[in-house]
Amino acid sequence: DTEVTQTPKHLVMGMTNKKSLKCEQHMGHRAMYWYKQKAKKPPELMFVYSYEKLSINESVPSRFSPECPNSSLLNLHLHALQPEDSALYLCASSPYTPGTGGDEQFFGPGTRLTVL
Amino acid sequence: GNSVTQMEGPVTLSEEAFLTINCTYTATGYPSLFWYVQYPGEGLQLLLKATKADDKGSNKGFEATYRKETTSFHLEKGSVQVSDSAVYFCALSESYSGNTPLVFGKGTRLSVIA
Numbered sequence: 001d002t003e004v005t006q007t008p009k010h011l012v013m014g015m016t017n018k019k020s021l022k023c024e025q026h027m028g029h030r031a032m033y034w035y036k037q038k039a040k041k042p043p044e045l046m047f048v049y050s051y052e053k054l055s056i057n058e059s060v061p062s063r064f065s066p067e068c069p070n071s072s073l074l075n076l077h078l079h080a081l082q083p084e085d086s087a088l089y090l091c092a093s094s095p096y097t098p099g100t101g102g103d104e105q106f107f108g109p110g111t112r113l114t115v116l
Numbered sequence: 117g118n119s120v121t122q123m124e125g126p127v128t129l130s131e132e133a134f135l136t137i138n139c140t141y142t143a144t145g146y147p148s149l150f151w152y153v154q155y156p157g158e159g160l161q162l163l164l165k166a167t168k169a170d171d172k173g174s175n176k177g178f179e180a181t182y183r184k185e186t187t188s189f190h191l192e193k194g195s196v197q198v199s200d201s202a203v204y205f206c207a208l209s210e211s212y213s214g215n216t217p218l219v220f221g222k223g224t225r226l227s228v229i230a
Contacts, residue, residue: 006159033217042205042220043160056217090159103209104150105218107159 004108006091012114015081021111023074023091030096032074033105034066037088049074050096081115088112118143122206122221129196129228137191137224139180139206147210149173149182149189150218154203163191163204196228 004025013019023032031050035043048056049068063085065077074091092105122139129135141149151163151173164173169184178193189206206221 004159040223040225042223043218045217048217092160103148104162104165105209107152107161109159 006108021076029093035090120221126225147208
């Protein structure tokens, strides 16, 4: 299984709502990532988890709260978002191999988020 | 810091034309280099990769060679098809700690017309 799955595919939420995005992989990868992608732009890194521990937070506002309950699952909890947070949210995973120049990442299809 | 510069599109080609998308990079060490493709409404798919100098990555008729002397990783295809219409991202990763955040170029939109 070389697939990263994300749910839901689409999400519409109001600024006072609380919602969560879910990402799952069963490739045994120990690094998982959240990216945000605005239209016609490249993905921007938000968070990196390594062995279920948060290793990189790219100064993301606290209204985005990541969680990694186990090695296969990654969540992104959303609360009090703003309309400018509307974007495609991509999850990715990669093997964790220290000492190499960099592994490829496997991306999910993304969740298209609209904040009203 | 590390960065990737790629030619910005859009690029419009006729079917069976030759494709080149230029990509150059800046890195402090010895990164791995990637080309990712994004079809409309989808996530990113790895197209090809190269992990060291002079490596050639290839897939689905696309090729790119890791050129350390010119810090380049240009994407080429000899004969494009309509189905190749997508956005192409050049990217690098460089990490010796194990996790490998990608640094992306701005993307090049390719449209192939029949």
